[in-house]
Amino acid sequence: xxxxxxxxxxxxLFLLQPERSPESSHVxxxxxxxxxxxxxxEEGDEFRRFVFPRTVEAVEDAMEKRxxxxxxxxxxxxxxxxxAIALAVLVPSGPPKDYEYGVKGSGMALAVxxxxxxxxxxxxxxxxxxxxxxxRFKVQPAKHDCYLWxxxxxxxxxxxxxxxxxxxxPECHDAGPVPGGAVLDGQPGPERIxxxxxxxxxxVWPEVKAAVEAVAKGGPERVRAARSLGGSHSGxxxxxxxxEKQP
Amino acid sequence: MAxxxxxxxxxAAEIYRTYGPxxxxxxxxLLRDKEAASDATQEVFxxxxxxxxxxxxxxxxLPWLYRVATNHCLNVLRNRNRRGETPMELEVASxxxxxxxxxxxxxxxxxxxxxxxxxxxxxxxxxxxxGHEELAGALGISRKTVERRLARFLERARKLVSxxxx
Numbered sequence: 573x574x575x576x577x578x579x580x581x582x583x584x585l586f587l588l589q590p591e592r593s594p595e596s597s598h599v600x601x602x603x604x605x606x607x608x609x610x611x612x613x614e615e616g617d618e619f620r621r622f623v624f625p626r627t628v629e630a631v632e633d634a635m636e637k638r639x640x641x642x643x644x645x646x647x648x649x650x651x652x653x654x655x656a657i658a659l660a661v662l663v664p665s666g667p668p669k670d671y672e673y674g675v676k677g678s679g680m681a682l683a684v685x686x687x688x689x690x691x692x693x694x695x696x697x698x699x700x701x702x703x704x705x706x707x708r709f710k711v712q713p714a715k716h717d718c719y720l721w722x723x724x725x726x727x728x729x730x731x732x733x734x735x736x737x738x739x740x741x742p743e744c745h746d747a748g749p750v751p752g753g754a755v756l757d758g759q760p761g762p763e764r765i766x767x768x769x770x771x772x773x774x775x776v777w778p779e780v781k782a783a784v785e786a787v788a789k790g791g792p793e794r795v796r797a798a799r800s801l802g803g804s805h806s807g808x809x810x811x812x813x814x815x816e817k818q819p
Numbered sequence: 820m821a822x823x824x825x826x827x828x829x830x831a832a833e834i835y836r837t838y839g840p841x842x843x844x845x846x847x848x849l850l851r852d853k854e855a856a857s858d859a860t861q862e863v864f865x866x867x868x869x870x871x872x873x874x875x876x877x878x879x880x881l882p883w884l885y886r887v888a889t890n891h892c893l894n895v896l897r898n899r900n901r902r903g904e905t906p907m908e909l910e911v912a913s914x915x916x917x918x919x920x921x922x923x924x925x926x927x928x929x930x931x932x933x934x935x936x937x938x939x940x941x942x943x944x945x946x947x948x949x950g951h952e953e954l955a956g957a958l959g960i961s962r963k964t965v966e967r968r969l970a971r972f973l974e975r976a977r978k979l980v981s982x983x984x985x
Contacts (some may be wrong), residue, residue, distance in 0.1 A: 577948075580947055581881070582953065584885070585877065585878065587841070588841070588877045589878075592878070612840075615843065619840045619852075620836070623839070623856075623857045627835075627860070627864075628832050628846075630861055631868050632828040632831040634865040635828060636827075637870065685877035
């Protein structure tokens with residue numbers, strides 16, 4: 573940053589309204605500002621993918637001055653060892669209605685909650701959702717040793733890391749809501765979400781990513797058909813759920 | 820930006836989506852902790868979203884939000900400091916590296932002893948590297964007030980550093 577470079581606040585205004593910013597000509601020719609802007613965009617993306625989904629409801633509630641309008645309600649369905657799935661859905665206060673149960677996979681269950689601007693609801697497998705919807709997750713591993721990864725793959729074969737965030741190692745995860753969330757990329761088409769319990773924290777991101785690519789990369793139909801990881805990963809606790817992103 | 824109108828959850832989400840990244844970045848810079856920055860961002864919006872909904876010009880909203888976020892995060896840091904948690908540290912703007920402070924930690928410790936208005940000026944100039952005129956606009960005060968608060972901050976800070984003031 574040089575003395576001529578705009579302040580962070582000026583760059584924020586530039587990001588919001590580049591056409592109105594007096595800094596446009598400077599930042600176009602300034603490598604230092606380009607680097608700062610790149611970092612700011614990266615952090616903004618972090619906000620949109622992880623912070624926004626987790627915190628937007630509190631802000632929405634504050635707008636209505638009904639901060640406790642929403643709460644997590646738990647419904648337990650004791651249907652045997654693996655099927656003893658505790659499900660949570662975000663519902664308005666009052667009697668619960670229209671529960672949806674997410675998916676039961678191999679050794680674990682995954683529930684995906686979608687907020688597409690019309691309120692939050694649990695998505696079923698193959699659900700049609702707004703292409704830019706915000707997502708939150710809840711998992712129910714059957715065993716305690718669950719080093720949780722959540723990731724998704726789209727029709728272009730792009731794999732997105734949803735949990736844990738980049739830079740963090742997986743942690744042993746019990747049943748319950750997963751911190752953070754994600755926002756879909758706005759592109760119509762299938763997006764398959766995988767929740768995977770690695771047996772050890774030594775399993776690293778490239779391995780998990782490669783396992784998903786191996787079964788689901790190669791176009792929309794492969795994404796739709798790839799319900800579980802194969803090969804040496806087939807024994808992992810895992811669940812997946814397909815979302816069909818709609819314009 | 821949608822027009823300001825009847826407050827609604829959708830409008831709140833839109834406001835949060837628009838300005839949230841800026842506030843998050845601000846909090847991340849000051850708090851240097853993603854979880855704390857996430858919490859602080861939410862708290863700022865919970866406090867202000869109804870007021871923001873009445874405004875529609877980013878050139879007005881953003882500096883105001885920035886100021887509130889700065890004060891909020893500085894309070895978080897001050898409270899942390901008082902509880903003896905992580906020492907208050909601030910990332911000083913590179914072009915003010917010659918600022919007369921021995922190190923960042925000391926700067927943060929000193930900063931925690933001032934009122935909000937003075938801290939906002941000190942952080943704006945010494946941490947963000949903002950010009951006096953720009954900072955005055957962002958804080959909604961005169962340039963003279965910026966200069967006066969900065970001078971007061973520097974004078975007392977020097978005394979604190981030299982041990983002339985307890």
